[in-house]
Amino acid sequence: MDFKIQWYPGHMTKARRMMETQIKLVDVVVEMLDARIPRSSTNPMLNELMGDKPKVIVLNKIDMADEVKTEKWLNTFKASGHEAVKIDCSSGKGVKQLLEAVSKAAAPVIEKWRKKGVKNRSVRVMIVGVPNVGKSTLINRLVGRNKVVAADRPGVTRGQQWITIAKGLELLDTPGILWPKFEDAEIGFSLAVTGSVKEEVFDREQAVRLLVDKLQEEYPGVLFKNYALTASNYDESEDILHKIARARGCLKAGGVADIDKVIQMVLRDFRTGRMGRFTLDNPERKQTGP
């Protein structure tokens, strides 16, 4: 796959340093992954940086992900020895189970404090995850009101903020972190189409063409069904986008397909879940590319 993200040099060092400092402050790390792209949203530096601190893996946005694949991913994570839960922050489904998983992960830490005679110390938890994955939304769910700003674009949270979510439990809301492992085009592509990367730094048309190919491969027929298209023997992304343009009346003067408009529409339909529930990363398949 050929897909590039214009990244800023020095970003990786900065992100790494920031995370290193924050991890030192906490007892438990919650790694929030986007259920639609569990592999691509996994931070490759995290395990190394957190050492032997307990970690809970959370698959968020399950309302937009493929249910069968979500179960497979959960099993994969559990098999690797991690606490793993699935949640949907937009409805609050699974949030209770997450709190239980955090308590379970924190139990040995509390036990250690107890032996040392430390009392009334709060367990400090940090949520790590790519931009726009839903960290702030989860915190708002936990405190039951809009304590921190959440919005549907990457890079909303800037500073860091401690929030008490329950007696003895404090949570750190952090800005989303990306890592330039962009020599792996597939990861960059997945993060771009799901909305973790600012649109200014990638080619939207290229991303949508690749998305069309990917959906054709993983969920054959779904685009045809969604946009009520007629299939031919062989449809390339180009043909499909033109068919969508005609089906939806995205036309310019003279009846020419308005591909820009189609691209925006397809991306929006995919990101909002209007097109259906999809998981782009497969648990069983090894990562492709370098």
Ligand SMILES: Nc1nc2c(ncn2[C@@H]2O[C@H](COP(=O)(O)OP(=O)(O)OP(=O)(O)O)[C@@H](O)[C@H]2O)c(=O)[nH]1
């Ligand atoms: N459908 C769906 N949308 C969600 C879910 N969780 C969060 N969102 C939406 O995702 C968008 C981003 O949420 P935020 O909580 O701001 O994400 P963040 O991880 O804090 O992002 P940064 O601060 O940029 O790192 C918002 O529009 C949320 O409403 C979910 O489980 N399902």
Ligand SMILES: [Mg+2]
């Ligand atoms: Mg945020």
